[in-house]
Amino acid sequence: MTVSVTKPPAHLAPIAARQWFGPLVYIPAAWLVVAIAATVFAGLLPLPDPFKQALLRTLQPPSAAHWLGTDSLGRDVFSRSIVGLRVSLIVGIGSVAFGLALGGALGLVSGYFRGLIDLWISAVMTVVLSFPPLVLAIAIMSYAQPSLVLVIVVLGILFVPAFARIARANTLSLVEREFVLAARAIGMRDGFILLREILPNLVAPLAAYSMLMVAVAIIGEAALSFLGLSVPPPQPTLGGMIAAERANLLDAPWSVFGPAGFLFLTILSLNIVGDQVQRRLDGREAAI
Amino acid sequence: MLRRSLRLGGTLVGILFAVSLITFLLMNLAPGDAALAILGETATAESIATLRQRLGLDVPLLQRYLNWLGGVLTGDLGESFRANEPVLDAIVGRFPVTLQLLLGAQVVALALALPIGIYTAYRPRSLADKTALGVALAFVSTPPFLIGIILIYVFALQLGVLPATGYVPLGEDLVGNFLTMVLPIATLGLFEFPIYMRLLRSDMIQTLQQNFILLARAIGLPPWRILITHALRPSSLSLITVVGINMGRLIGGAVIVEVLFGLPGVGQLLVDGIYQREYLVVQGVVLFVGVFFVLINTLVDLLYSMLDPRVRVDSIRH
Amino acid sequence: MEALPLLSVRDLRSYLRTPRGMVRAVDGVSFDLHAGETLGVVGETGCGKSVLARSIMGLLPDSVLVKESGEIRFGEYDLRQAGERELRRIRGREIAMIFQDPMTSLNPVMRIGAQIEQVLRLHLGFGARQAQERAVELLDSVGIASARRRAANYPHEMSGGMRQRVMIAIALACDPKLLIADEPTTALDVTVQAQILNLLQEQQEKRRMALILITHNLGVVAGMADKVAVMYAGRFVEHGVTSDLLTEPRMPYTAALLRAAPRLADPPHTKLEAIGGRPPILIDPPAGCRFASRCPRSQRDCERDPPETFHAQSGRRYTCWHPIGLSDG
Numbered sequence: 059m060t061v062s063v064t065k066p067p068a069h070l071a072p073i074a075a076r077q078w079f080g081p082l083v084y085i086p087a088a089w090l091v092v093a094i095a096a097t098v099f100a101g102l103l104p105l106p107d108p109f110k111q112a113l114l115r116t117l118q119p120p121s122a123a124h125w126l127g128t129d130s131l132g133r134d135v136f137s138r139s140i141v142g143l144r145v146s147l148i149v150g151i152g153s154v155a156f157g158l159a160l161g162g163a164l165g166l167v168s169g170y171f172r173g174l175i176d177l178w179i180s181a182v183m184t185v186v187l188s189f190p191p192l193v194l195a196i197a198i199m200s201y202a203q204p205s206l207v208l209v210i211v212v213l214g215i216l217f218v219p220a221f222a223r224i225a226r227a228n229t230l231s232l233v234e235r236e237f238v239l240a241a242r243a244i245g246m247r248d249g250f251i252l253l254r255e256i257l258p259n260l261v262a263p264l265a266a267y268s269m270l271m272v273a274v275a276i277i278g279e280a281a282l283s284f285l286g287l288s289v290p291p292p293q294p295t296l297g298g299m300i301a302a303e304r305a306n307l308l309d310a311p312w313s314v315f316g317p318a319g320f321l322f323l324t325i326l327s328l329n330i331v332g333d334q335v336q337r338r339l340d341g342r343e344a345a346i
Numbered sequence: 347m348l349r350r351s352l353r354l355g356g357t358l359v360g361i362l363f364a365v366s367l368i369t370f371l372l373m374n375l376a377p378g379d380a381a382l383a384i385l386g387e388t389a390t391a392e393s394i395a396t397l398r399q400r401l402g403l404d405v406p407l408l409q410r411y412l413n414w415l416g417g418v419l420t421g422d423l424g425e426s427f428r429a430n431e432p433v434l435d436a437i438v439g440r441f442p443v444t445l446q447l448l449l450g451a452q453v454v455a456l457a458l459a460l461p462i463g464i465y466t467a468y469r470p471r472s473l474a475d476k477t478a479l480g481v482a483l484a485f486v487s488t489p490p491f492l493i494g495i496i497l498i499y500v501f502a503l504q505l506g507v508l509p510a511t512g513y514v515p516l517g518e519d520l521v522g523n524f525l526t527m528v529l530p531i532a533t534l535g536l537f538e539f540p541i542y543m544r545l546l547r548s549d550m551i552q553t554l555q556q557n558f559i560l561l562a563r564a565i566g567l568p569p570w571r572i573l574i575t576h577a578l579r580p581s582s583l584s585l586i587t588v589v590g591i592n593m594g595r596l597i598g599g600a601v602i603v604e605v606l607f608g609l610p611g612v613g614q615l616l617v618d619g620i621y622q623r624e625y626l627v628v629q630g631v632v633l634f635v636g637v638f639f640v641l642i643n644t645l646v647d648l649l650y651s652m653l654d655p656r657v658r659v660d661s662i663r664h
Numbered sequence: 665m666e667a668l669p670l671l672s673v674r675d676l677r678s679y680l681r682t683p684r685g686m687v688r689a690v691d692g693v694s695f696d697l698h699a700g701e702t703l704g705v706v707g708e709t710g711c712g713k714s715v716l717a718r719s720i721m722g723l724l725p726d727s728v729l730v731k732e733s734g735e736i737r738f739g740e741y742d743l744r745q746a747g748e749r750e751l752r753r754i755r756g757r758e759i760a761m762i763f764q765d766p767m768t769s770l771n772p773v774m775r776i777g778a779q780i781e782q783v784l785r786l787h788l789g790f791g792a793r794q795a796q797e798r799a800v801e802l803l804d805s806v807g808i809a810s811a812r813r814r815a816a817n818y819p820h821e822m823s824g825g826m827r828q829r830v831m832i833a834i835a836l837a838c839d840p841k842l843l844i845a846d847e848p849t850t851a852l853d854v855t856v857q858a859q860i861l862n863l864l865q866e867q868q869e870k871r872r873m874a875l876i877l878i879t880h881n882l883g884v885v886a887g888m889a890d891k892v893a894v895m896y897a898g899r900f901v902e903h904g905v906t907s908d909l910l911t912e913p914r915m916p917y918t919a920a921l922l923r924a925a926p927r928l929a930d931p932p933h934t935k936l937e938a939i940g941g942r943p944p945i946l947i948d949p950p951a952g953c954r955f956a957s958r959c960p961r962s963q964r965d966c967e968r969d970p971p972e973t974f975h976a977q978s979g980r981r982y983t984c985w986h987p988i989g990l991s992d993g
Contacts, residue, residue, distance in 0.1 A: 185364045188640050189632075192598025193616070197372055197632045200620040277489045281602050284491050285617060300495065307495065308503045318492050326487035471727075557768040563723055564763075565756030565783050565834065575782075579773050 083334045086327030093324055097144035106134035108141045108294055117310040126316035129303055135316040142296040143320050145206070145289055150276040150328075152210040154268050157217025162264060164218065165225025166256065170233060176226075183219040191216045192281060199287040206289050213278050217271055221264065228263055232256050269332030273325045280321055296321045358644055365636040366418065369629055370411050418633065424626035433630035437612060441634075443513065444611035447530055447600050452589060454535025455542055463546030464573050467581075470551055482540035490599045494533040494606045501529060511608035530607045534599050538592060545588055549581035583653060590646025594639050669696035670874050671720075671842060676734035678719045685947040686730050689715040691898035693734075699841065702868065702875040704885030704906065706921070707895035710943055713878045716895070717846045720876075721761055722751045739841070757787040760835035764847040766827035770819040776830045777803075777815030783837045802833040807863060825856035829863065836867055842874045849884060861888060882925050886910060894918045897944055897954035904980035914980065914987035916961045953985065961986050 096103065106124065112132030120127045126135035168179045186194075198212050233256070241250075282288040283297030291298065296317040303313040405413070417424065424433050466475040485493070502510035508529050514522030553559065554577055562572045601613030608614075612631060619627035678690040689712045697703050705713050718724050720736055722743060736743035741754060755761075763769040771779060780802055781795035790798060796815075803811035806829040819827055828848060835843055845864065849857035865888055868875050877889055885892050885906060892910070893903040894917065902915040913919040923937045941958040944950055953959070956966040966985050973983045 185361065185368060188361055188365055188643075189368070189636050190594035190597040190639050192595075192601060193632060193635050196598075196601065196616065196620070197369075197628060200628055273487065280489045281491065281598070284489075284602065285605060287620070297489075297491070300491070304495065307499055311499065314495060318495070321492065322488055325489075326484065329483060329487050557763060557765060558771045560723065561761075561763060561769045561831070561834075562771070563755070564721060564761045565786070566752040566754070567756075567782070567786060568752060576771055576774070580771075 083331055086330040089323055089327045090331065093143060093320075093327075094147060096140050097147055100137070100140050100144065103140075105137040105140070108133060108137040109292060110134075117306060117313065119310070120312055127310065127312040129299070129310075129313040130306055135299075135313055138294040138299060139296065139317045139320045142294040142299055142317055143324060145283075145293060145295050146276045146279055146321065146324065148206065149209050149213065149279040149288075150272040153213035153275045153278075154217060154271045156210060156214030157271070158221050158264060158268055160214070161218035161221025162225045162260065165222035165227075166229050166260065168222065169226040169229025170256065179222065183222055186215070187219050192278065195278065195282060196285065196287060199282060204287065204290050209279060209282065209288050213275050216278070217275070220271070221267075224263055224267060225260055228260050229256055232259050266332065266336035266338075269328060269335055273328035273332065276321070276325055276328070354644070354647075358640065361640050362637055365640060366415060366633055367411070369633045369636060370414060372632070374407065374410065414629075424630065433627050436615060436627065437630060437634050440610055440612050440615050442516070443609055444597075444600055444604070444613060446516065446527060447534065447603065447609065447611060448593065448596055450527060450531035451534035451538060451596060451599075452593075454531055455538035456589070458535070458539040459542035459546055463543045464550060464578065466543075467547045467550035467554060467577075468569065468573055470547075478543070482543055485536055486540045488537070489602075490533055490537040491602045491606050493536055494529065494603060497529050497533055498606075513607075513609045526607075526609075530603045530609060533606075534596065534603050537599060538596060541592065542585060542588065546581060546585050549584055550577050553577045553581045583650060586653065587646055587650055590642055590649075593642045597635055597639065667698060670699045670701075670739065671697040672735070672737040673720070674735040674737075676716070676719060676736060677732065678715055678724060678729065679731040680715065680724070680728050681730045682947075688898055688946045688949060690719055691946070691949070693895075693898075693900055695893060695900065695903060697842070697874050697876065699874055700868070700872045701891070702877060702889045704889030704892040705876060705878045705895055706880065706882060706885055706892060708880060708943055711895045712898040712946075713895050714846055717761065717844045717876070717878055720844065721755055721759060722746075722748075723755075723761075753787075756783050756835075756840070757838040758840055759842045759844065760838070760840040761844045761846065762828070762831045762835050762848050765851045766824060766831050767819065767851075769831060770827060772819055775816055775818060776822070779830070780815075780834050780837055783834055787838045798837070799833075802837055803830070806830075806833045806836075806867075807859075808833075824852050825859060828852060828856075828860050832860075832863060832867070836871070839871060840873065842876070843868070844876045844878070846878045847880070848877075850879070850881070857884075864888070882910070882921060894921070897949065898946055899954070899983065900981070901955065901984070902980075902982045904976075904978065904982075908978060908980065912989060914976075914982040914989065915955075915984045916959045916986075916988060917955045919988055920958075920960075953983075961988070 110133060112128065114132065115128055116130050116132045118124060118128040118132075124134045124136065126139065129135055129138070164179050164183075168176045195212050195216060199208070202208055246254075279288055279295070280297035280300075283295035284301045286298065286301065288295050288297065299317040300314050300321075303310070307314050414424070421434055422432070462478050466472075466478050469475060488496075498510045501508045509526055510529075513526050516523045550573075559572060559577060562576050567576075597613075600611065601616060603609070604611045604613035605617050612635065616628060616631040616635075618624075619631065673696075674694050676690055676693045677688070680687045680689050691712075693716060695703065705716065707713050715724070719732065720743065724732075732744065734744065738754070738759065741750070741758075743751070743754070746754070770776065777796065777799045780799040781790075781792075784790040784795040784798055785792075800811045800815055803814060808814050808826060808829055814822070814826075819830070822830070832848075843864075848864065849860050852860060861884065864875065864877075867873065875888075877885060879885060889906050891904060892906045893900045894909075894915065895901070896917050902909060902913065902918045909918065910922065913922060917939075920937075920939045924939055926934075926936055939958055944954050944957075950956070950967070952965075952967040952969055953962070953971050956962040959966065963986060969985070971983050971985045973981050974987070975981050
């Protein structure tokens with residue numbers, strides 16, 4: 059399926075070459091790598107204990123001992139932010155993975171078998187989409203026992219319809235293509251065809267979209283934790299930290315803008331890198 | 347035409363029905379006992395039983411659903427047991443605040459997105475375009491409560507020109523209402539405008555490459571006339587759809603903004619209901635919001651088919 | 665003896681920016697056009713004829729146009745030097761253009777009556793009612809039946825031939841002195857093609873309008889053009905009175921085009937004489953004659969030196985070292 063392209067002679071070199079990603083992408087990509095590494099290895103880093111309160115040293119401005127100062131209970135903002143970011147990343151990646159797996163599977167099945175299965179799955183998707191997303195998440199989180207897994211599942215469910223739609227659309231167009239007909243003609247069983255022929259072709263369109271959805275999921279988790287509906291304390295969450303320190307905004311802005319900064323930089327980086335990946339895989343002019 | 351309307355109506359009813367069912371199931375399939383959760387572990391068995399009966403929890407699930415549904419259809423969403431206020435009244439009383447927030451945010455978002463989107467489509471890859479896209483990216487990467495906090499920090503705390511929280515009803519004092527609503531509406535609007543701007547921009551860039559735009563230039567029309575009269579209309583169709591669908595995101599954002607700015611809207615009611623374990627309130631609000639959202643989407647569909655003559659003609663033929 | 669030409673183009677060059685490099689789409693075109701005269705511009709796809717048309721009108725966007733040089737005089741205007749505002753006054757009013765595909769060239773969400781009215785109101789300052797009436801008249805004059813009712817139609821409610829008539833009505837609304845028709849019949853059925861061409865001819869005679877007819881179809885120019893210019897790789901390689909040029913072509917490319925066209929009189933299964941090879945990519949054109957690699961008559965000097973343009977007494981011009989009928993070999 060790949061066509062080899064010979065490089066044109068030098069005098070025909072294009073004026074505007076966009077071979078690989080622009081230089082723009084390396085900084086956010088670097089941030090993501092550093093952030094993920096920091097959250098994974100947080101325990102090993104020489105940072106103050108994020109849970110240790112020091113009631114004599116509350117709301118201290120940033121210093122050598124506390125890079126982002128302390129919060130209203132004297133806890134180190136920097137290390138709490140890193141731990142909070144860990145939650146955000148786990149929820150972000152986990153919920154998208156969940157949505158991708160479930161939604162992708164449903165879309166695949168829907169597009170391949172069509173008929174009644176397609177009708178039912180589409181109907182369920184429509185109903186899920188009938189709710190404003192955050193409201194649905196809030197409602198579910200409101201009465202159930204909050205936990206990391208529940209947050210991941212709830213946000214993941216919100217992604218299912220979108221992934222299902224992409225998977226279904228791509229499956230529908232792939233099914234018409236000859237290599238599927240050929241596979242059927244030599245007697246391949248449906249399950250086999252789904253796995254070996256169709257699934258690999260879905261990877262590209264889904265992958266790019268996924269990255270951007272991780273950013274959305276992180277925003278969603280931040281909103282939930284801001285309302286106190288995400289993973290419960292004492293686990294620090296970025297949204298929770300912002301909500302808790304909101305009252306001290308004027309006196310100790312670092313206690314709010316510290317976690318906010320981590321949140322913003324991570325989401326921004328995901329958006330930039332995700333968009334570049336989408337352009338690369340898509341080839342069309344993206345929305346950005 | 348009649349058949350199509352009937353079919354649309356039928357689908358609508360079906361969806362609304364499903365919304366009510368899902369809402370009910372969500373609220374009532376929770377593990378653990380609601381009455382116990384409300385009263386705490388120190389409550390006596392008797393008081394728990396009384397509360398259960400009062401909340402209607404002692405009846406089988408299906409009957410509970412039908413009771414509730416029957417109530418819904420007659421306008422009775424139950425009562426908040428703390429405030430002794432009918433849930434529906436509470437919702438309806440607070441809805442205008444939320445509505446003002448939602449509509450205001452849409453207006454702000456469109457007011458920003460339209461001129462910027464049109465101009466950047468006209469001059470893509472210019473400095474203005476790159477700046478606009480960068481700004482859009484920054485806003486899209488900032489959760490709404492963070493935008494709100496930054497605005498509060500700048501305008502309320504540092505500059506002191508606007509209040510950080512509080513609400514003055516529209517009927518009471520126009521200026522007061524304006525002052526208390528500016529930051530919330532701006533927050534939500536700024537969060538939404540990048541989406542509209544990027545969509546409009548990419549649609550218009552595509553439209554501007556069409557042949558009929560070349561003809562418009564060939565007959566000597568000035569650029570602004572071409573942009574607004576010729577390019578905007580075909581490009582705006584998907585924008586309108588997205589504005590409608592976006593109401594869903596906006597409602598979620600409104601909840602956050604209301605909590606952040608202390609606005610007595612439906613979102614605040616929902617969150618308060620959650621904190622106070624007023625399950626009937628939560629159920630009622632979720633249902634209300636769900637129905638509202640479905641109706642908006644249906645309206646958008648109708649609007650779309652009215653605006654695109656190609657779609658209109660086809661539907662008449664059917 | 666001859667009156668001053670209406671349009672005078674001298675050494676027009678338009679170089680365009682493409683993802684693969686700079687393309688010399690129009691690379692030195694010169695010609696004169698008089699009022700009421702029809703010039704047919706014939707060439708293969710990609711020879712630059714459409715870019716030529718857009719260059720004359722100044723319609724190439726800045727983002728694409730890398731370099732433009734040469735002179736375009738239209739009446740008292742210098743089209744290359746004129747500012748954008750002046751060009752907008754001229755477009756649609758003095759010079760009009762119609763395009764190949766009427767389906768995509770008309771605004772799909774605007775009624776066709778309104779599309780005609782906007783030209784009238786813009787250039788002639790017509791009021792709403794006045795413009796409406798005149799639009800109906802124009803639709804009628806281009807042969808659209810039930811013009812008043814049709815004015816309320818959208819483009820997708822009409823057939824291809826009718827849409828092309830609408831485009832002609834828009835173009836003629838302000839009585840332009842020059843009409844550029846870029847492949848007006850290519851997208852139409854054969855039967856409709858003849859109707860549209862007749863319409864063009866009829867309107868042209870009525871209004872004493874100059875016409876540049878761009879096409880890849882020799883048959884089209886045969887019946888309609890006073891003069892024909894054959895375009896190849898961004899240049900006019902032959903230019904002269906139609907009947908002479910078609911019967912006695914000098915440039916081998918012209919001859920090859922004539923031979924390649926199927927004829928009714930040919931017996932069945934006659935093999936068409938295609939011209940081998942492909943036109944050069946104009947990013948880095950060959951040094952010598954650009955047709956040399958495909959030319960049956962090419963010789964050493966053809967590939968080495970770019971041929972000059974020779975002027976014959978009859979007004980014929982050709983760009984070839986070894987033209988047919990004049991030199992042997």
